[in-house]
Amino acid sequence: MFEKSTWITLPRNVLLGHGVLADLGAALDDLYLTGRPLVVTSPTPNELAGDRVRAQLTDPETAVVDDASFSAVEEVVDVAEAVDPGYLVALGGGKPIDTAKMAAHRLGVGFVSVPTAASHDGIVSGRSSIPEGDTRHSVAADPPLAVVADTELLADAPWELTTAGCADIISNYTAVKDWRLARRLRNVEYSEYAGALSEMTAELLVASADSIKPGLEESSWLVAKALVSSGVAMSIAGSSRPASGAEHLISHQLDRIAPDKALHGHQVGVGSILTEYLHSGEDGEWRSIRDALASIDAPTTAAGLGIDDGELIRALTTAHEIRDRYTILAGGITEAAAIEVATATDVI
Numbered sequence: 001m002f003e004k005s006t007w008i009t010l011p012r013n014v015l016l017g018h019g020v021l022a023d024l025g026a027a028l029d030d031l032y033l034t035g036r037p038l039v040v041t042s043p044t045p046n047e048l049a050g051d052r053v054r055a056q057l058t059d060p061e062t063a064v065v066d067d068a069s070f071s072a073v074e075e076v077v078d079v080a081e082a083v084d085p086g087y088l089v090a091l092g093g094g095k096p097i098d099t100a101k102m103a104a105h106r107l108g109v110g111f112v113s114v115p116t117a118a119s120h121d122g123i124v125s126g127r128s129s130i131p132e133g134d135t136r137h138s139v140a141a142d143p144p145l146a147v148v149a150d151t152e153l154l155a156d157a158p159w160e161l162t163t164a165g166c167a168d169i170i171s172n173y174t175a176v177k178d179w180r181l182a183r184r185l186r187n188v189e190y191s192e193y194a195g196a197l198s199e200m201t202a203e204l205l206v207a208s209a210d211s212i213k214p215g216l217e218e219s220s221w222l223v224a225k226a227l228v229s230s231g232v233a234m235s236i237a238g239s240s241r242p243a244s245g246a247e248h249l250i251s252h253q254l255d256r257i258a259p260d261k262a263l264h265g266h267q268v269g270v271g272s273i274l275t276e277y278l279h280s281g282e283d284g285e286w287r288s289i290r291d292a293l294a295s296i297d298a299p300t301t302a303a304g305l306g307i308d309d310g311e312l313i314r315a316l317t318t319a320h321e322i323r324d325r326y327t328i329l330a331g332g333i334t335e336a337a338a339i340e341v342a343t344a345t346d347v348i
């Protein structure tokens, strides 16, 4: 008997382009949302765009969070108890969006995603990435009801946020390789559609690398489209697997070992050079990944991330402990092997 089934939840409206922030009110009307809105944001995005968002909302309340953590989610839930919001509006980078996503899930309301930086592919995904102690959870939540990604706003953000978003997409190459490996060796459930979409997204972005330049709003357009597409791949898969493999484990470990030194996207990009080498060796594709990163000004070395060689090696040798996700790192690699791969790829 055929017993397979799937339930894919995707945003209803995706508004992407020049000046679309002004259409936030119309996008909300189209969703027939009721009740008070609660804006969940972080300091810089609130300063930059909070008033423009609130001006389009009826009787909004605001919660400003500093990071993506379970305690930040609790802070939002506490504010929500007084406000009884009908929906949340997530405004900012990956951290406030992840916090709002999880808080919305806890509160049983929908949320709308308004990214202020094209820095990560959680803009559309149905998962929150939340650290806790020695581990990192990819928490199931719902994707946004709508996404309003204004390329004018995204293009005004510091250039490195956009290059971080590019690197988060380029890392899809190794994430999918890890996912396929896990299917072969651990019989992990794999989605051909999600894997293909994730890889194609990285390929299209790399093919457009010449048009990704500072000061060009078109760059934000190209990157934001890729971030949406990668988030959709995660929604189809029902996990972050299409966009998060061993390179993400290395980055999550760096967040613990060397916090706040580099952006998420930049860390996963460097992680991808290393894990591609582990997958396919000296003659494999690691140079293509490194060159793609370099072509959009993303870091390709530990020094470029602002971390020292020892921190990189510690992250690489302990990344497998972060979560139970089978990757090329399997049960861990030795310090000697870590130094070998990092040296061979010029990462250290």
Ligand SMILES: NC(=O)C1=CN([C@@H]2O[C@H](COP(=O)(O)OP(=O)(O)OC[C@H]3O[C@@H](n4cnc5c(N)ncnc54)[C@H](OP(=O)(O)O)[C@@H]3O)[C@@H](O)[C@H]2O)C=CC1
Pocket: 042, 043, 044, 045, 048, 068, 092, 093, 094, 095, 096, 098, 116, 117, 119, 120, 121, 122, 123, 125, 126, 127, 128, 129, 153, 156, 157, 158, 161, 164, 168, 234, 240, 263, 264, 265
């Ligand atoms: N759920 C998912 O599927 C995914 C989740 N993620 C998660 O997202 C996070 C990374 O996202 P990222 O955006 O890099 O992190 P942040 O949200 O911390 O943003 C990075 C920095 O950019 C600032 N910022 C945001 N917008 C602007 C702007 N327009 N102009 C100037 N500064 C701005 C932020 O300010 P401030 O400090 O005030 O916030 C912050 O200092 C990680 O926690 C990662 O795990 C990443 C990919 C996918």
Ligand SMILES: O=C(CO)COP(=O)(O)O
Pocket: 121, 122, 127, 128, 129, 130, 136, 137, 138, 168, 240, 241, 243, 244, 248, 249
């Ligand atoms: O960053 C992500 C995809 O780009 C998701 O991260 P995790 O699932 O590893 O937390």
Ligand SMILES: [Zn+2]
Pocket: 120, 121, 168, 243, 244, 248, 264, 265, 268
């Ligand atoms: Zn990522």
